[in-house]
Amino acid sequence: MELRTMVKAESPRTLQQPGKMYVKGKYLYVNEIKKGIHIIDNGNPASPKFVTFINIPGNGDIAVRDNILYADSFSDLVSIDITDPAAPKEVGRVKNVFKTGLFDGGSWALNETVGAINDQSVEWVEETVTVNCEDNISPNWWWGGMLVFADRAFLSNSSSASPQSSGGTSGQAGSMARFALDRNFLYAVGQNQLHLFNISKAAQPVDFATVNLGWGIETIFPYDNKLFIGSSTGMFIYDNTNPAEPKQLSTFQHGRACDPVVVSGDIAYVTLRTGTACGGGQNQLDLVDVSNPSSPQLIKSYQMENPHGLSIDFPNLFLCEGEHGLKVFDVSDKFSVDKHQLAHFKDMHAYDVISLGKTLLLIGDDGFYQYDASNPKDLRLLSKIPVGKAI
Template sequence: MVKAESPRALEQPGKMYVKGKYLYVNEIKKGIHIIDNGNPASPKFVTFINIPGNGDIAVRDNILYADSFSDLVSLDITDPAAPKEVGRVKNVFKNGLFDGGGWSLNESVGAINDQNVEWETETITVNCEENVSPGWWWGGIIAFADRAFLSNSSSAAPQSSGSNGQAGSMARFALDRNFLYAVGQSQMHLFNISKPAQPVDFATINLGWGIETIFPYDNKLFIGSATGMFIYDNTNPAEPKQLSMFQHGRACDPVVVHENIAYVTLRTGTACAGAQNQLDLVDVSNPSAPQLIKSYQMENPHGLSVDFPTLFLCEGKHGLKVFDVTDKFTVDRKLLAHFKDMHAYDVISLGKTLLLIGEDGFYQYDSSNPKDLRLLSKIPVGKAI
């Protein structure tokens, strides 16, 4: 049921993604808006891609990846006005709603479950040799399996990668070399995208319950969960290896990283049932043993983005806060600005431009002076541009 439709107004915006001059804004569980942002002061809706059950977005070159209930779909967006489905991995997200629903407090979305069982009976004729040692037989199978595994691992090793876009801190999709990573509520799915239009279900890693976000950085994967932050070594992108877990009290938490510091937000008022509203700075210089630097109390922190030394932090209905994080021990005393006239869910810093999304719409700012953000444009909910 994936198809291109006429542009429509924002109704319930969710995740956002940017690549080149185009913005991709998720309409929670309905699809993706493609917006021409060649002129940030005057963005224009190009098309709406109807993708039932969609929650996340990633773009490599001219291929867009999106979840659709239990499936992963790939679309050719060479012509943004006429995107076309070119690939689909069926029934890979087994519960039919890999992200657990949307982020709106008032939203209630049920999962779709599908079971399609086919039974086959086959008779096989074998020639059993009485004098063959069972040990040799099993050894041969194991040796064959080992060779097959090594061959598969070798062929999966990426040689090159295309041009990726940029996601916000709330993303459940991440791209690294020839792989797309999708974190569900308890698992990380690896898709081989060496042939970008035809993703292949490659592997699944069990992470534990309450997984929420993924942030790739410096050959590592930083994964936010309801109880902490996982760090995976991604030197071999076909086989991520867990290095550590930084634990905190139960709370929803996205994470972003700059150099040796991870910035983690924890908030209440969600399905995570947390009791903390704070920003944690974590030393990840030794990724096998992350250490808390300091915690700072916040109002209701959501997504965040770092353009060092500036940290942009979304506070939900309390707006957007801008901090100078040069001194990691005095962040609370270096509040540069607090913009209270919007709902702030997630943010992406693009140097001199800042993208922000919330329940009331999509905002763009000139952020060349972080103390005085200048509004370039706004796409309010309920209005098509």
């Protein structure tokens, strides 16, 4: 069976290996790594309801504009009409824009000599998936969801609320997102390139352009007509005043490590961690002055345990520490953040967090959590969807 015929709505299923999360309106979209996307009605955060599951082979990332959901499916970008969340349907596809990718447990790559993507052509050899595809392929890497790098070290993706620009109503992604929406464009970062898709006709995205970024590209965070792109060696800042033609302004270099970045005002918050194939020996939070985006300057570094995703709702910074839980800081004084830790919640695995003001969304290996964050010092659990829980 061709994998391209398998994108379809199915009955709700349990969370098994959650990856990225995305929120728009009352709906949550949670990636099941390499499998598809859960649509969850979150009208009542104390009692979220699974609506449907979209089967999307090779899925790792999510973005939503109005009633169109964008998702990667191995080499393809797929657009899905979610006007009726209980009956989503594929309405567009851009083929063969992503050449290879890595997921938890293995990698995949396109074979240019075979004429279709089908499940017979997908095989795992030493934890490597080979996906055969049609048409001409332009070189690129695409890493979706939670990833394993070449040495199979585990990298947990994380998120924090990411502002979106005009050009339709978009949702909120996070600090480890590889998709971003800005005006009439969808941006998708791969290992060494930035893909621009024109979405002026939302249901029919068009592959518009690519920008070479270098090596080890991991995340993208749009903010104030700029794109902040995280890599394994630093942070790139691009001027996005003209969304059709991003221009590099600067690079802030740090030691080799995996990092997401979020921005508020004139400060970028960057986490670096060990325990991944990115290498390096830092577990820290960097505050970077980006008031002059052409010349970012380190303000101060703070030691952490194993920082992952983060979200800023100034002055509150929510920082995931993986198996060490979630920390909350008051970052009003940028020179003494470590002296203003408001709370440390240790009873969860925390790798992805999105702050929505008075509500906090958190995802980890053990499930999906929602908290009343009216008092950041004392988060109150509203609901939890454990991994493996029967629906």
